[in-house]
Amino acid sequence: MPIRVYNTLSRTKEEFVPLQANRVSMFVCGLTPQDETHMGHAKTYVAFDVVARFLRHKGYHVFYLQNVTDIEDRIIEKMQKTGREWKDIVNQYFAEYLEVMDALRCNSVDVYAFATDYIDDIIAQILGLVKKGHAYVAEDGSVYYDTTTFSGWGKLSGQKVESLRPGARVAIEERKRHPADFVLWRARKPGEPAWDSPWGKGRPGWHIEDTAITIRHFGPQYDLHGGATELMFPHHEAEIAQAEAYTGITPFVKYWMHGGMVTVKGEEMHKSLGNYWPVKAALKLYEPEVIRFFLINVQYRGPIDFAPELLDEAKRSYERLRETTRTLEAERRRAPGSGKGDRSLNASTAKALADFDAAMSDDFSTREAIAVIFDYGRAVNKSIETGAGRAALDDAAQAFRTFGE
Structure with a gap:
């Protein structure tokens, strides 16, 4: 029986036909290791573990790639608050993540790709976007993507450039030409980790790491991109804009899959709201098989209102x-x-x-x-x-x- 997948890009169920016969290239947005893995994270990664397992069960050779955002604002904030090295923070929480994933039998990932291992790829991609007129360099050495140059902006989420007001789900920055523009390379601030670049020392933006990683491993196109629904905009929208503008090849991803959120009384599970439950705490009360069963007893696109x-x-x-x-x-x-x-x-x-x-x-x-x-x-x-x-x-x-x- 053929597999049918709900493709967020087309908003329909489509027959799953990979770009190469019997081979599936699969990428899922991974962890930012700066705090405990909670049940919301677990729902996403258990769901896509099931996807990879079933594809393999059906005879496909699946290469499952997951990134690790090992440099990001929240990691830097924790570094500054605790006085610890950013790498120590990343190593601690990533090790805890692997421990939790192992307990939940999420063992289908082939490669965990750390963003900072792809700095050269990131810089090369940004240089290409600047050369093609899709990005611009600000006075402080930061580089931004110009969303007005990409006609496909909004095709995944439905969010159009002209309808976006300042502050609407993207950061307000004076250096940006348009509210929807997003940072590709952020100029160094005092006390922050930084890498050399043609624009001076700095660090990559959040969105650029994923396209740099997937283009390195898969080339300009691949089969399946998974992630949580809340990443659709602006993150996944930005990935499409970056990759398709850089390579000139469309579509960047053939099938986009988005998993439903875990909420608590209708609100997203999040530490800042005080409503999150770490998986390690749940494992002290329930067997890992029970937690996995609980998380898959809903179709991956559906939400779970947790109690x-x-x-x-x-x-x-x-x-x-x-x-x-x-x-x-x-x-x-x-x-x-x-x-x-x-x-x-x-x-x-x-x-x-x-x-x-x-x-x-x-x-x-x-x-x-x-x-x-x-x-x-x-x-x-x-x-x-x-x-x-x-x-x-x-x-x-x-x-x-x-x-x-």
Whole structure:
């Protein structure tokens, strides 16, 4: 069954056909390691771990790239407040992130690309944008992207240059020619980390790192870009503007996928709002399998309005499913070669595998896929009561392993 993906760029579900047969280039916006990984982060990275796993299950060779924003305003702010080196801050929180991802079985990423390892690529891209008239150098040595030169601005988010007022979701800076313009290279300020450039010492802007990293690894086009919905504008819009203006090739990304946010009483989960829950704290109360189950029991585009009671509910549901697999394993060891429940169980197994594949092939609909698994669990329990044989039970156990891949 072909996979269909909801493409934010076209606002429709499209059949997934990668640029190269059976090979998928996949990039997801990664962490800024300056604080604890919370449940909002986890939802995004668990969701795209599922995407990568299912694509591989379907036979695609997936190269999954994730960036690490290791220099950014919040890191510098923490450095200045604590007196610690920026690299020490990054190393601490990135190590904690990897620990959390390992606990949640998010192990599908092939390369974590640190922004500061791509300074030469970033500078080369900025030079190209300046040469082509898409960027300009300010008096202090900062470089800005001129959004009025890119006719495609807004095609992902619907936000048009002419409708953007000063301060509308982008920083107000006097050096900018237009409110929508964004920084590519920021001139050094006292006490901040800086790198040499043709415009003097400074550091890269937030948006430019992603296009520098992906062009290095994938070239001017790739298949799938994932990230949280709140990054659509201005971040992902800026990526498109940078890459397509620099390379002259459209589209920069074939499929854009955006995951729903985790909210608390309708507000985005964020430390500044005092409503965030670190994953490490959740892991002290719940098994990692329960947290992962909770996060995928909603289609990736859907939001989760978080409350601890929902995790309790997920724990109870997951335990019911686990009890079914335990019963199945115990029955397999003592069952005869065949039984009167075989025909029914074999039919249920075939149907469950087909329905699971259909659900996941429909824009990675994990919630529907989980419903298939629970329906199948009830059929397995009924067949065990009827008296199924070992061969049919072995196939059932293999089906559960397939669901968990």
